[in-house]
Amino acid sequence: MKLALLGHGRMGRVIAAQARAAGHEVAAIVTSGNAADAARLLPGHDVAIDFSVPAAVPAHAAACAAAGVPLVEGTTGWHEEEAAVRRLVAERRATLVYGPNFSIGVNLFYRVVAGAARQFRGLAAYDPFIEEAHHARKRDAPSGTAIMLRDILRRETGRDDVPVASTRAGHIPGTHRVGFDSVGDEILLTHTARSRDGFAAGALLAARWIMGRREAGMHCFTDVLDDVLAMERTLV
Ligand SMILES: NC(=O)c1ccc[n+]([C@@H]2O[C@H](COP(=O)([O-])OP(=O)(O)OC[C@H]3O[C@@H](n4cnc5c(N)ncnc54)[C@H](OP(=O)(O)O)[C@@H]3O)[C@@H](O)[C@H]2O)c1
Numbered sequence: 001m002k003l004a005l006l007g008h009g010r011m012g013r014v015i016a017a018q019a020r021a022a023g024h025e026v027a028a029i030v031t032s033g034n035a036a037d038a039a040r041l042l043p044g045h046d047v048a049i050d051f052s053v054p055a056a057v058p059a060h061a062a063a064c065a066a067a068g069v070p071l072v073e074g075t076t077g078w079h080e081e082e083a084a085v086r087r088l089v090a091e092r093r094a095t096l097v098y099g100p101n102f103s104i105g106v107n108l109f110y111r112v113v114a115g116a117a118r119q120f121r122g123l124a125a126y127d128p129f130i131e132e133a134h135h136a137r138k139r140d141a142p143s144g145t146a147i148m149l150r151d152i153l154r155r156e157t158g159r160d161d162v163p164v165a166s167t168r169a170g171h172i173p174g175t176h177r178v179g180f181d182s183v184g185d186e187i188l189l190t191h192t193a194r195s196r197d198g199f200a201a202g203a204l205l206a207a208r209w210i211m212g213r214r215e216a217g218m219h220c221f222t223d224v225l226d227d228v229l230a231m232e233r234t235l236v
Contacts, residue, residue, distance in 0.1 A: 007052030099221025100144025102202030
């Protein structure tokens with residue numbers, strides 16, 4: 001694939017290294033220093049991968065739509081811009097895959113949590129809760145992944161009161177813990193990211209998927225993964 005990277009920080013650098021190791025070409029890199037050049041640099045790329053800052057997401061989506069380049073959107077914390085981005089994608093018939101967490105393990109964790117939460121439906125004795133921890137430089141809190149887990153717990157337990165606690169400290173790549181607590185015991189499910197490699201692998205998987213499909217619209221990474229896992233399982 002001929003890739004454009006929007007953002008070249010901690011995530012962008014890991015994606016660039018993985019992409020080159022897999023034989024892909026990283027042909028353009030956009031950071032805050034050359035943000036104004038994005039529209040000029042993008043045409044001719046197979047896919048753009050964005051791990052930058054929330055404020056840049058609408059401009060990146062617009063530049064990719066104008067260039068006809070599908071976008072893998074990994075940046076988090078752009079909920080306020082979501083309606084505008086959805087409108088733009090629909091109007092321009094653009095293609096975008098987004099996800100608060102591109103780790104394949106976390107997306108499997110969502111399913112584990114959904115299955116567990118169903119066991120607690122109607123059991124008032126157990127209170128569901130979420131704890132998440134990330135490195136000190138992560139800007140958004142709670143994390144997009146924690147918000148997703150809260151939505152899953154609300155849906156599957158029927159409870160609205162699902163507290164989320166966030167910690168920002170040191171260099172933690174990302175930990176999410178889901179608990180169900182009663183007077184007599186506690187059940188804990190934990191996902192711990194060991195490095196940024198898992199996010200980068202998922203972003204590149206999404207890039208390959210979106211390049212093959214080119215179906216216009218906003219695709220959630222969870223749905224992309226459903227598709228990829230279904231294909232993989234038929235091959236086993
Ligand atoms: N979805 C997931 O799985 C996942 C996983 C990890 C992280 N994330 C998210 O990905 C984003 C980036 O994380 P990170 O840890 O890589 O952050 P980071 O190290 O702070 O890097 C941010 C990058 O964005 C660039 N940037 C800033 N403004 C820009 C603009 N207007 N146009 C283009 N690039 C711009 C920065 O350039 P300068 O250095 O020039 O300022 C830098 O290269 C965050 O939102 C984070 O929460 C998502």
